[in-house]
Amino acid sequence: MIGYLGPRGSFTHQALLAYLQATNNTSTLDCFEATTISQVIDAVNNGKIKYGVVPVENSIEGAVGETLDQLIRTSQKVTINHEIIIPIEHCLITKTKNLNEITKVIAHSQALSQCQSYLKRFLPNVELEPTTSNSIGVKRVSELTNGNVAAIGPKQAAEIYKVPVYEAGINDEKENFTRFTLIGTETPEPTGLDKTTIAFGVPYDKPGTLVRVLNSFASNNINLTRIESRPSKKALGEYIFFIDLEGHRNDPSLKKALSEVVSDFSFYRWLGSYPRWNP
Amino acid sequence: MIGYLGPRGSFTHQALLAYLQATNNTSTLDCFEATTISQVIDAVNNGKIKYGVVPVENSIEGAVGETLDQLIRTSQKVTINHEIIIPIEHCLITKTKNLNEITKVIAHSQALSQCQSYLKRFLPNVELEPTTSNSIGVKRVSELTNGNVAAIGPKQAAEIYKVPVYEAGINDEKENFTRFTLIGTETPEPTGLDKTTIAFGVPYDKPGTLVRVLNSFASNNINLTRIESRPSKKALGEYIFFIDLEGHRNDPSLKKALSEVVSDFSFYRWLGSYPRWNP
Numbered sequence: 001m002i003g004y005l006g007p008r009g010s011f012t013h014q015a016l017l018a019y020l021q022a023t024n025n026t027s028t029l030d031c032f033e034a035t036t037i038s039q040v041i042d043a044v045n046n047g048k049i050k051y052g053v054v055p056v057e058n059s060i061e062g063a064v065g066e067t068l069d070q071l072i073r074t075s076q077k078v079t080i081n082h083e084i085i086i087p088i089e090h091c092l093i094t095k096t097k098n099l100n101e102i103t104k105v106i107a108h109s110q111a112l113s114q115c116q117s118y119l120k121r122f123l124p125n126v127e128l129e130p131t132t133s134n135s136i137g138v139k140r141v142s143e144l145t146n147g148n149v150a151a152i153g154p155k156q157a158a159e160i161y162k163v164p165v166y167e168a169g170i171n172d173e174k175e176n177f178t179r180f181t182l183i184g185t186e187t188p189e190p191t192g193l194d195k196t197t198i199a200f201g202v203p204y205d206k207p208g209t210l211v212r213v214l215n216s217f218a219s220n221n222i223n224l225t226r227i228e229s230r231p232s233k234k235a236l237g238e239y240i241f242f243i244d245l246e247g248h249r250n251d252p253s254l255k256k257a258l259s260e261v262v263s264d265f266s267f268y269r270w271l272g273s274y275p276r277w278n279p
Numbered sequence: 280m281i282g283y284l285g286p287r288g289s290f291t292h293q294a295l296l297a298y299l300q301a302t303n304n305t306s307t308l309d310c311f312e313a314t315t316i317s318q319v320i321d322a323v324n325n326g327k328i329k330y331g332v333v334p335v336e337n338s339i340e341g342a343v344g345e346t347l348d349q350l351i352r353t354s355q356k357v358t359i360n361h362e363i364i365i366p367i368e369h370c371l372i373t374k375t376k377n378l379n380e381i382t383k384v385i386a387h388s389q390a391l392s393q394c395q396s397y398l399k400r401f402l403p404n405v406e407l408e409p410t411t412s413n414s415i416g417v418k419r420v421s422e423l424t425n426g427n428v429a430a431i432g433p434k435q436a437a438e439i440y441k442v443p444v445y446e447a448g449i450n451d452e453k454e455n456f457t458r459f460t461l462i463g464t465e466t467p468e469p470t471g472l473d474k475t476t477i478a479f480g481v482p483y484d485k486p487g488t489l490v491r492v493l494n495s496f497a498s499n500n501i502n503l504t505r506i507e508s509r510p511s512k513k514a515l516g517e518y519i520f521f522i523d524l525e526g527h528r529n530d531p532s533l534k535k536a537l538s539e540v541v542s543d544f545s546f547y548r549w550l551g552s553y554p555r556w557n558p
Binding site: 058208215 | 336337338339340341342344345364388392409411452454456458487489490493494497503504505506507508509510512513514515516518
């Protein structure tokens with residue numbers, strides 16, 4: 001069974017479908033629709049489901065803090081098993097064909113913020129109501145009898161809840177992608193085109209540690225594709241760093257670079273070595 | 280005039296009051312209450328207000344992306360003029376004295392997530408409704424005639440909207456602080472206990488640049504107190520780094536370190552040199 005951040009029609013649901021298609025997985029997998037990211041990660045950790053799909057990073061909004069925080073909070077069992085990247089296209093979804101009838105737009109705050117310019121230009125005086133997910137907004141619009149409310153979300157959500165798309169691609173930045181991860185409890189074999197994600201803390205009284213760690217990767221010719229910091233939650237100014245590296249943890253150079261620095265960490269967690277998204 | 284992310288009673292409002300007290304500012308400044316972070320930053324940039332207070336980082340939830348993104352989007356005029364740090368104490372605010380009467384808790388999603396353990400333990404079956412700000416939740420509770428709904432927020436909001444605090448300090452992590460910045464258009468003189476914030480991009484095809492930049496600071500004995508990455512919004516995997524350094528941009532060592540690396544940046548913005556919070 002495979003879990004995802006639902007409801008059906010969400011961008012995470014789309015990422016799951018893209019993954020199944022890219023890996024030619026035609027089996028009719030049972031799906032588990034979770035309402036929060038933590039629920040997906042917990043279910044994989046408890047063995048209730050084999051895999052889960054959760055968002056990690058959007059090209060406009062940045063890191064998804066909840067995913068990063070939960071990945072290091074659970075036991076060592078859950079790791080990243082695959083990267084998934086999909087384009088994000090927001091649509092204005094509403095029952096009316098006349099924008100003047102719309103008095104309210106409901107959507108996740110990220111969607112509202114990603115469509116600011118469109119909303120300012122075409123719907124300058126409407127109320128903006130943040131919802132916990134775009135799909136929930138589309139579902140709410142589907143249940144209304146009038147056309148006063150519009151939702152923002154993916155075209156798949158409009159199809160599922162049978163509400164017309166008034167306009168597609170209303171996001172301000174057209175280059176809008178979200179990176180998801182398939183989480184599980186296995187370590188995929190190296191494919192030659194892999195990434196490794198690690199999380200670590202550096203001692204508060206040794207400010208040079210982060211630089212030493214990055215230098216170790218650089219001197220071993222390991223490309224760092226991403227660095228993200230999250231609060232340690234212990235004290236303001238103490239961080240956990242999340243780093244994505246090119247390569248698999250079985251690669252000798254990656255092993256060597258890590259062995260040079262692992263004793264410097266106040267906290268260390270290998271979060272997975274997995275195939276890059278390359279459909 | 281000084282603007283802040285309102286409404287009155289918000290944590291940002293508290294930060295503003297803490298700043299005025301710490302700097303012995305007893306003048307009766309006119310305050311401008313904004314509904315979004317962008318509104319505060321725009322108003323300072325347009326000269327409508329002289330100063331603004333916005334959150335930048337919480338010790339549990341991490342960076343406030345909107346603040347970082349807006350600071351580099353506006354013209355060069357707006358800089359950080361002071362750091363402000365206040366403790367965050369969440370209270371359960373409701374008209375009832377009986378928890379069994381509560382069917383719904385409304386608060387900002389960060390507050391709901393920061394009080395998860397308390398809510399699971401004492402209010403396991405209530406509906407959780409995210410609002411755009413905690414103070415708006417408290418205001419809504421104040422307008423209800425029954426005690427079915429509770430809000431989460433600072434005790435100041437409870438005082439302002441005259442709703443009783445049922446319990447104070449319900450946040451899961453007791454070490455919960457938020458860092459704010461006073462923004463303006465001046466550069467404060469060095470005080471000997473300053474910080475400097477810079478933002479920069481590194482060329483996509485030169486992955487070693489970030490390490491070189493950090494090495495330059497380290498070799499000039501400049502402590503880095505924070506590193507944060509935000510998406511460039513141009514392509515997934517391209518970042519803008521925000522770095523807080525100890526010192527003032529007039530310090531010779533900081534000048535030297537910056538001069539060594541500034542030509543490596545694909546984008547560079549000095550965001551201010553300002554007194555550290557040391558009330």
